[in-house]
Amino acid sequence: MLVSDIKSRPVYERLRLDRAARRHLVIADMSRPLDEVIDGLGTATAPIDHWVVAATSAVDARPAVERADSGSRVEKRAFRASAHLLDRLSHRLARETIGLRLYAVGEEGFIWNVARLAREAGMEAAECQTAHAGSLRRDVFCVHCKTITPGVTTSIAACSGCGAHLVVRDHFSRTHAAFMGVQADAEAPGEYAPAEEIFP
Amino acid sequence: MTGSALALRVVAAVPLSPTLKAFTFEAADGGLVPPSGPGAHVRLFLRRGAWSRKNAYSLVSNPEDRSHLSVIVRRVAQSKGGSAFLHEEVSEGDVIEAGLPANLFPVVRTARRHLMVSGGIGLTPFLAYIAAFEAEGTPWELHHFCRADERGAFAALLARYPASRVHIHCDADLAGLAQALACQPLGTHFYTCGPALLMEAAKDLALATGWPPVRLHAESFGAAAEGGEAFVAVLQRSGIEVMVGPETSLLDAIEAAGVEAPCLCRGGACGQCVTSVQDGIPEHRDHFLDAEERASNRLIMTCVSRAQTPRLVLDL
Amino acid sequence: MTIQFKPEETFRDDFSYANSDAAVLRFPFPFPEDTYMYSVNIEPHVPGGPSPAYDNPFDVDEHYVAECAERARVLEQDPSRCKILPHMMAAQWDTLELIMESFATSYPELFSLTREGTRWTWENRPLGIRDSFTFGDASTLPLPPFEYITRQAQGDFTLQDQREDNLFIDGGMVTTQADWSLDFDVGMTFHQWHGPVPLAHQKGVFDRALKFLLRLQFGQPVRRLNWTMTINPRLDTSPENYPQWGPDRTTVTAENVGRKVHLRVELQSLFRLPRSNAILFGIRCYLCSIEDLARVEIWGKRLHRVLRDLHPDIADYKGLTRYRELAVAYLSAFDDGAALPTGTAPRQSILPAKG
Numbered sequence: 001m002l003v004s005d006i007k008s009r010p011v012y013e014r015l016r017l018d019r020a021a022r023r024h025l026v027i028a029d030m031s032r033p034l035d036e037v038i039d040g041l042g043t044a045t046a047p048i049d050h051w052v053v054a055a056t057s058a059v060d061a062r063p064a065v066e067r068a069d070s071g072s073r074v075e076k077r078a079f080r081a082s083a084h085l086l087d088r089l090s091h092r093l094a095r096e097t098i099g100l101r102l103y104a105v106g107e108e109g110f111i112w113n114v115a116r117l118a119r120e121a122g123m124e125a126a127e128c129q130t131a132h133a134g135s136l137r138r139d140v141f142c143v144h145c146k147t148i149t150p151g152v153t154t155s156i157a158a159c160s161g162c163g164a165h166l167v168v169r170d171h172f173s174r175t176h177a178a179f180m181g182v183q184a185d186a187e188a189p190g191e192y193a194p195a196e197e198i199f200p
Numbered sequence: 201m202t203g204s205a206l207a208l209r210v211v212a213a214v215p216l217s218p219t220l221k222a223f224t225f226e227a228a229d230g231g232l233v234p235p236s237g238p239g240a241h242v243r244l245f246l247r248r249g250a251w252s253r254k255n256a257y258s259l260v261s262n263p264e265d266r267s268h269l270s271v272i273v274r275r276v277a278q279s280k281g282g283s284a285f286l287h288e289e290v291s292e293g294d295v296i297e298a299g300l301p302a303n304l305f306p307v308v309r310t311a312r313r314h315l316m317v318s319g320g321i322g323l324t325p326f327l328a329y330i331a332a333f334e335a336e337g338t339p340w341e342l343h344h345f346c347r348a349d350e351r352g353a354f355a356a357l358l359a360r361y362p363a364s365r366v367h368i369h370c371d372a373d374l375a376g377l378a379q380a381l382a383c384q385p386l387g388t389h390f391y392t393c394g395p396a397l398l399m400e401a402a403k404d405l406a407l408a409t410g411w412p413p414v415r416l417h418a419e420s421f422g423a424a425a426e427g428g429e430a431f432v433a434v435l436q437r438s439g440i441e442v443m444v445g446p447e448t449s450l451l452d453a454i455e456a457a458g459v460e461a462p463c464l465c466r467g468g469a470c471g472q473c474v475t476s477v478q479d480g481i482p483e484h485r486d487h488f489l490d491a492e493e494r495a496s497n498r499l500i501m502t503c504v505s506r507a508q509t510p511r512l513v514l515d516l
Numbered sequence: 517m518t519i520q521f522k523p524e525e526t527f528r529d530d531f532s533y534a535n536s537d538a539a540v541l542r543f544p545f546p547f548p549e550d551t552y553m554y555s556v557n558i559e560p561h562v563p564g565g566p567s568p569a570y571d572n573p574f575d576v577d578e579h580y581v582a583e584c585a586e587r588a589r590v591l592e593q594d595p596s597r598c599k600i601l602p603h604m605m606a607a608q609w610d611t612l613e614l615i616m617e618s619f620a621t622s623y624p625e626l627f628s629l630t631r632e633g634t635r636w637t638w639e640n641r642p643l644g645i646r647d648s649f650t651f652g653d654a655s656t657l658p659l660p661p662f663e664y665i666t667r668q669a670q671g672d673f674t675l676q677d678q679r680e681d682n683l684f685i686d687g688g689m690v691t692t693q694a695d696w697s698l699d700f701d702v703g704m705t706f707h708q709w710h711g712p713v714p715l716a717h718q719k720g721v722f723d724r725a726l727k728f729l730l731r732l733q734f735g736q737p738v739r740r741l742n743w744t745m746t747i748n749p750r751l752d753t754s755p756e757n758y759p760q761w762g763p764d765r766t767t768v769t770a771e772n773v774g775r776k777v778h779l780r781v782e783l784q785s786l787f788r789l790p791r792s793n794a795i796l797f798g799i800r801c802y803l804c805s806i807e808d809l810a811r812v813e814i815w816g817k818r819l820h821r822v823l824r825d826l827h828p829d830i831a832d833y834k835g836l837t838r839y840r841e842l843a844v845a846y847l848s849a850f851d852d853g854a855a856l857p858t859g860t861a862p863r864q865s866i867l868p869a870k871g
Contacts, residue, residue, distance in 0.1 A: 008711035022410035098384045099410025122312050122387020126414045143755045175703035186762030235790040300735040306793035309603040469728030470556045487727035
């Protein structure tokens with residue numbers, strides 16, 4: 001019962017610019033054209049910042065200003081890695097005022113780390129939209145040793161902390177930005193189904 | 201089922217202005233008053249002969265202090281109701297019945313900063329808010345709107361707090377508020393209490409400044425589910441008719457008539473009291489029936505729901 | 517009323533925990549009918565009912581001292597079983613006030629609370645605790661207020677913050693749980709933390725329960741029962757320690773099933789907290805071996821029928837699958853199939869001697 005209807009499992013819709021916002025900040029885990037990831041650009045009036053992870057040391061996060069079709073100002077920045085982007089984001093949020101809307105698109109591990117930073121900065125869930133794109137691989141929280149094993153693609157995976165073979169459940173914590181992993185063979189050691197690639 | 205849980209003795213009744221009077225109560229038995237939180241209200245049961253009212257007033261006392269409860273009552277012009285009764289007929293030493301404190305306007309505990317907008321007597325819940333914010337050191341800002349002739353009375357209630365946090369406006373100009381709304385850090389929540397027009401204008405201004413609805417909170421008295429128009433419940437199987445008064449629930453009235461009716465949670469959730477309706481149209485207030493069942497008007501949850509028609513015939 | 521505590525009994529290793537006959541007879545048996553399905557079985561938490569376990573806001577029984585010692589052991593190994601988000605400080609004091617006032621009123625011979633303004637003195641005689649502190653000033657207590665008081669109470673507790681027309685599980689003391697993790701679930705909404713429960717979502721149980729709880733009033737607490745089964749009288753069946761207790765499920769045999777398999781009942785109580793507007797959720801765990809339960813005639817028969825006919829998804833979720841057949845076979849010997857009256861009262865005041 002791995003793909004279940006557990007209510008904690010996030011359900012995603014396409015991102016849509018919130019017309020009530022005074023500023024937009026769209027964040028992606030790789031270079032993704034704005035109009036491919038978010039709706040409402042045609043009628044946007046508030047300025048849009050567009051931050052992406054470029055995964056190269058050749059960029060330096062300097063701003064490049066463009067115009068959207070609607071005429072609104074778009075300021076684009078490329079970051080060397082997601083850690084680089086998240087670090088810059090925490091500084092930005094510390095000085096922000098109400099009226100900002102945040103949008104995160106990418107793999108689940110990334111978008112929920114953005115959402116966690118937003119929450120820690122005082123943003124409400126309604127001010128931070130998330131949308132999934134790319135691989136379905138999961139970050140898995142080991143309920144026994146509290147280690148988060150990133151990038152899990154299989155139904156059962158070894159915990160990178162304690163080595164237990166974890167069943168990857170659909171129970172998701174926004175606080176930990178991870179799915180729950182529970183030892184598969186706790187009742188009868190060695191007795192577990194073979195791992196299947198189910199989060200490609 | 202909100203019983204008259206408290207007996208309160210009036211220990212002070214102090215006029216603050218020609219229309220405002222502050223009442224301080226202690227427990228009539230000499231013990232502690234029940235605990236309460238910022239934004240809580242208390243329902244006072246006011247009686248004179250056959251006349252009675254249950255009026256809710258925001259508690260203005262510091263929630264940390266259980267030695268007393270305080271409210272401020274505005275005398276409503278041409279009132280024949282509770283406010284005139286309290287102003288004219290209640291004095292020190294009197295004992296008044298009251299319900300336990302309840303809170304329909306709680307503080308958002310995750311907020312890092314609180315922005316409050318009040319009009320006139322709508323200041324009262326914020327007096328308890330501010331006492332709590334000051335005690336825990338959470339930043340706050342108040343914009344209070346009132347008539348010029350009442351400025352002194354309200355300013356006196358706020359005199360102990362830093363002037364930088366308190367803004368009193370005696371006109372309808374919202375420019376100062378607009379400025380404040382535009383520069384609040386992430387994590388601020390907005391609360392408003394006062395005349396409906398002011399609350400609407402302040403909320404609209406916040407929405408126009410990019411505030412999401414989830415950050416906006418307004419005091420709404422009278423939203424409680426109990427009470428409504430009186431009606432007659434005809435209990436078909438028992439062969440009796442029961443008068444359901446404006447302050448009584450249908451279930452309470454059925455039980456008072458000596459008829460045993462199923463029930464469990466008494467809050468419209470569990471489904472135990474579902475009863476078949478033979479005639480008449482229910483006013484559904486429960487959380488149990490689904491849309492189809494509601495629309496059929498053939499079922500009713502007696503613990504919370506009432507009637508849209510003067511008579512309701514039930515299979516009881 | 518005197519309670520004969522059993523301070524030496526254990527809930528791990530040699531499992532010396534046992535119920536006296538009186539404790540068996542006051543067990544809050546959860547099945548009024550021969551079948552079981554999820555429902556919003558909420559009722560006002562007022563004194564009275566088929567078991568004395570309902571007589572007080574927080575029940576204290578013969579296992580009190582031993583359960584507090586077991587909680588201390590769990591926390592010593594895993595302090596994250598008690599976790600409270602920073603915005604819940606008012607709710608922490610609410611909890612301390614509610615439990616202290618309730619204990620002192622319900623059991624004056626065991627607990628006392630004296631107050632002069634905010635200067636409070638708390639005395640817990642069974643645990644040998646006496647502390648004076650300033651209410652509202654956490655620095656005057658040896659532990660944060662919620663942890664301080666819940667270390668002195670039986671059962672788990674969680675704190676729900678109410679905002680956005682929802683409840684968030686923003687704190688708790690969870691050391692005697694039926695396989696759920698506070699450390700993982702902390703911060704979740706009502707529907708999220710109930711996510712793994714099968715069938716009940718589709719039946720709308722959680723939608724209705726949430727709407728009801730959002731309107732829960734101060735001074736009008738409510739309660740419900742929940743249940744599962746546990747091998748050995750083990751309180752700490754946490755997911756954290758699943759590798760330690762999971763293998764117990766494979767140790768049940770036809771010979772030991774009556775002693776090993778325990779019905780685990782949670783007396784859940786919900787209180788609106790007046791200062792914080794949060795909700796305190798008490799999850800009080802009672803354990804009784806099915807051998808002892810079968811000494812109450814009506815309970816043995818009924819438990820047999822409920823287990824025999826249980827929906828397989830529920831049996832799976834509750835972890836009964838490996839030993840359900842053995843338990844049903846054991847209990848069938850006590851069931852003559854006669855019709856049983858509705859209700860949970862034991863209908864006898866003396867137990868027959870053990871098998």
